[in-house]
Amino acid sequence: MNHHHPSPDTTAIFPDNNNPTSLATKCWLDDASILDIDQFVKTLSAIKSKGVRPDLIGSIITHYASKWIPELSPESGQSPIPNHSHQSPPQSATATWLKTRFFLETIVTVLPPENDAVPCTFLLRLLKKANMLGVDSSYREEVEKRVAWRLDQAALKEVMIPCFSHVRGTTLLDVEMMIRLVKRYVEMDVEHGLRSGVGMFKVAKLVDAYLAEAAVDCELGLPEFMELAGAVPAQARATDDGLYRAIDTYLKTHVNVTKQERKMLCKLIDSQKLSMEASLHAAQNDRLPVRSVIQVLFSEQTKLHSHIDWSRSFSVTKSPNPGLDPHERCHSSRELAMVQQMEIKKLKENVSRLERQCHMMQSQIEKLSEKKRGFFSWRKFAMSTTLREISVDGTGFDSSSIGKQTPMKGKKGRSKKWRQSMS
Known part of the structure; x- marks a missing residue:
């Protein structure tokens, strides 16, 4: 009623x-x-x-x-809200x-x-x-x-919405919904231009934390992971530590990822944006490709050189020599620019050298793997050759080669007597 x-x-x-x-x-x-x-x-x-x-x-x-x-x-x-109409029957x-x-x-x-x-x-x-x-x-x-x-105001706990589909092979979290939310946020930011940079940074941090949680799911495919990671603009990430953590978690869980897929994942990371702790971890991470590890090491070297150059330039500008005239100061600044250009040239040469070393290491690894596959057949061939060289009488020498022994250095008479005694 x-x-x-x-x-x-x-x-x-x-x-x-x-x-x-x-x-x-x-x-x-x-x-x-x-x-x-x-x-x-x-x-x-x-x-x-x-x-x-x-x-x-x-x-x-x-x-x-x-x-x-x-x-x-x-x-x-x-x-x-309680229902005070006690007369209504319970609903199914x-x-x-x-x-x-x-x-x-x-x-x-x-x-x-x-x-x-x-x-x-x-x-x-x-x-x-x-x-x-x-x-x-x-x-x-x-x-x-x-x-x-308002995705920049969302918390990680709230966006971790489960996937309620009962189809086999679906992920635990609704990753497709998260991809739609991030893409719409970025589109609204481009269309309206009313967002602040802080909001985009918050969304990027939220996406990296979400990826780290979703990466433990064995059903999460590589295309979905890369699509969500790439939905945020690269410049929105102040640091790539969160993205590196998510990729490392994904590689830990998905052990069957191919070498090419590992390279594709590591291309998402900007080694220049990794902190010192993340770079040290990546340099010792055997799950990463060799080229990615070399890039991380080279980035740390570049940061170190830039820090040294900055400190030098800061010390020069902080305490200039008052005895120099403007022409000499201009000359010193030109020399500083030339030194910096030489450093950049050296860094480029180091990059090319490291790339060549990387290719050489990869070729050596492939050769070692081929040698390991042919080790047992080579050993069998060596043993059969040795057995053929052993004589029947047990002396260890072939009887046909006795007369062909090279005599020791000395007089001709002695060598002739050595041959007659042997005959």
């Missing part, structure tokens, strides 16, 4: 139509008279018509939705699922058009619940757009 409840007086709730107190809002929403979602929508429309700010409308929606579905609330112990699981799904779809439709009216944490919990219940794709896409707009 449906009971019709009149809409509450919004003027009494919001006297000045613009500054409602949170206490009054919670008392009004906790009223058991608003149990029907249709009644809530009507009441919310009446509140909007009073000119209430969008952020206050968003707080009303989040509080009401958290009362209905505890998973949407940050407090774990919150209970849903299917009826409850359909009712909750309809409730979520309705909540999405009444969200304010302003993107910053609802917190990002609430939107991510709403998206997780919508994926769990199989809400229509149009509603999920709307929530994803809102989340992508």
Whole structure:
């Protein structure tokens, strides 16, 4: 039996139509008279018509939705709105699922058009619940757009949404959804140009942390990993330590990755952006290709040289010689530039030399592997040759070669007697 409840007086709730107190809002929403979602929508429309700010409308929606579905609330112990109509029979699981799904779809439709009216944490919990219940794709896409707009405010725990697909071979986390969110954030940043560099840095850090968590999944394929890692612009990463950690975790878990795939993964890392600790770890990491390790070592050498040059130039500019005239100072600056050019030339020569050494090492490794494969056949051939050289009488020499022994140096007579005695 449906009971019709009149809409509450919004003027009494919001006297000045613009500054409602949170206490009054919670008392009004906790009223058991608003149990029907249709009644809530009507009441919310009446509140909007009073000119209430969008952020206050968003707080009303989040509080009401958290009362209905505890998973949407940050407090774990919150209970849903109690149903005081004890006369209604208990609903089946299917009826409850359909009712909750309809409730979520309705909540999405009444969200304010302003993107910053609802917190990002609430939107991510709403998206997780919508994926769990199989809400229509149009509603999920709307929530994803809102989340992508504020992705720089998201926490790692909130974006780790499980993949609710039961198809074999699917990942534990919804990596495809994360790829869509990051790509939309980057597109919005390019189109509107309203983002700050700090926001993009936060998203890049979030992506690297997400990749490190998702890399432990054996079902995560290399294309998905590389697509998500490349969705963030390279200049958005202030350091590549997080990306290196994610790639190293992926290589630990996926031991069957080929040599070519390892090279593709390591191309994502900019060795110039690795810290000293990460560079030391990479230099001793046998999971990385040889070329990548050489690049890391060369980058550290370049950093060291640049630091030395900077310190030298700083000392020259900090304490100049007052006895030099402007022409001599100009001459010294030219010499400093020439020295720097010579250093750059030396570094380029070192790079080419290291590359040649890398190719030589790879060829030597291939030769060693071929020798290992042919070791036993070569040994068998050597043993058979030795056995043929051993005589039957056990002397260790071939009888046919006795007369061909080279005599020792000395007089001719002695050599002739040595031959006669042997005959």
